[in-house]
Amino acid sequence: MQAHDFYLPSQDYLLSHSVGRMLKSAQEDFNRQFMAPWQQLNQEPWVQWLEGVERFRLTLAGLLGGSTYEFCPQTNLSGGLTKWLMSIPDFQNKKVKILLSEHDFPSMGFVLQQALQDVELTFIPDSEDMSCIDTWQRYLTTGYDLVFVSHVYSNTGQQAPVSDIISCAKQKNARVVVDIAQSAGILSIDLHQWQADCVVGSCVKWLCGGPGAGYLWVNSATVFDCQPKDVGWFSHQNPFEFDIHHFAPHDTVLRFWGGTPSVAPYILAGHSIDAFAQMGSEKVRAHNLSLLEEIWQALSPWCMSPQHPSRCSGTAIINPGKRLQVCTQALKEQGVAIDVRKYGIRVSPHIYNNHEQVSRFIDIVQRFVD
Structure with missing residues (x-):
């Protein structure tokens, strides 16, 4: 499976911890x-x-x-x-x-x-x-x-x-x-x-x-x-x-x-x-980890979730600090689909996400970190 096998919006969808995207072949x-x-x-x-x-x-x-x-x-x-x-x-x-x-x-x-x-x-x-x-x-x-x-x-x-x-x-x-x-x-x-x-x-x-x-x-x-x-x-x-x-x-x-x-x-x-x-969970996880590692490297001080494969889920929790609310609003205005819970912004890169999408997420968050 690749990104083109799924129905995807034109913008960046990083909410697979909530609802995963539909396969194009599912309806048939x-x-x-x-x-x-x-x-x-x-x-x-x-x-x-x-x-x-x-x-x-x-x-x-x-x-x-x-x-x-x-x-x-x-x-x-x-x-x-x-x-x-x-x-x-x-x-x-x-x-x-x-x-x-x-x-x-x-x-x-x-x-x-x-x-x-x-x-x-x-x-x-x-x-x-x-x-x-x-x-x-x-x-x-x-x-x-x-x-x-x-x-x-x-x-x-x-x-x-x-x-x-x-x-x-x-x-x-x-x-x-x-x-x-x-x-x-x-x-x-x-x-x-x-x-x-x-x-x-x-x-x-x-x-x-x-x-x-x-x-x-x-x-x-x-x-x-x-x-x-x-x-x-x-x-x-x-x-x-x-x-x-x-x-x-x-x-x-x-x-x-x-x-x-x-x-x-x-x-x-x-x-x-x-x-x-x-496809196998191992392949999906390897892709997920490659994108999570980009987030960890760029935003490690603000990452509230574990930063090791054996201890982390497929989701990174990022909290930029006092400007969490405005950061969240900026992400949404730029078409990056995320959500927020008690400890920060939840972002979950799946098999249909790519490095460019994660980079856009990182660039926006870095404007607001303490």
Whole structure:
């Protein structure tokens, strides 16, 4: 894939941490897989639609180092996490102690607070460096039932040492959930190597797959212990049995699927995931790092995010100081698409960005640094 394979504005788009750009080939693929069967066949198009959903699961497995049967489509991360939490028998009728970070996406915190009847949340303070295993080892003491980890923290640009955290948590007999919404497509991920209990993610950011195509991965060693409460006919081992007196949960993670599924988002996303899987996350990351390094070299004193590949996400956080607001306005006036959060300007160069765009960003910011 190259820049000309994507729909791009005439100006500089550096917001892939929010929404990735659409592939030009996506619409034709969507029309063939979703629209055409609906428009042309003299039968219901479920066979063709579900083939599109199966491609979504298959391509996720290829990209993320899992198996197809371990992935279940979900509308979003919140829904997937809620379903998983409510399915764990050990989490019912007891106080569940959970470790998470103040840097985690608020939606995840809301679910952890509300999905279970009795919870005790311990937040690692936002002053801590979540990319450092020492931080996790200090807080991850005995007694936690669950550890929630964001592979990447969107407001700090930090990358958590997921494998080491999982190993530490398992030594303490704690389950682990990992949020990969901000890392899938830009960082290499091997779910079988990680061996978390549950992973939730989406496709709208670096995978350029649009909204609504979330997914839930559940470790195959634990899936038979999961007893989902939010079920439907697509959670059944045989959805087309149509016997209201007999519910047999699917023997894979599809037991979490629920009622009649939305299919369009997964067909759209599956095409994009397949393209990124064929390219490989390593190639996307190498291009991303080459552009991040230009930012680090030019703006290092004002870079709030880590400046090392093993500790940084795909996003740089730049804070020029007192003139942050006017700098942000100048970037927007010059057609550089960025956004701002607590620690500064977020900028995320993707495979379709180039050195000229990053140079323009740097030139504008340098006018306003303290």
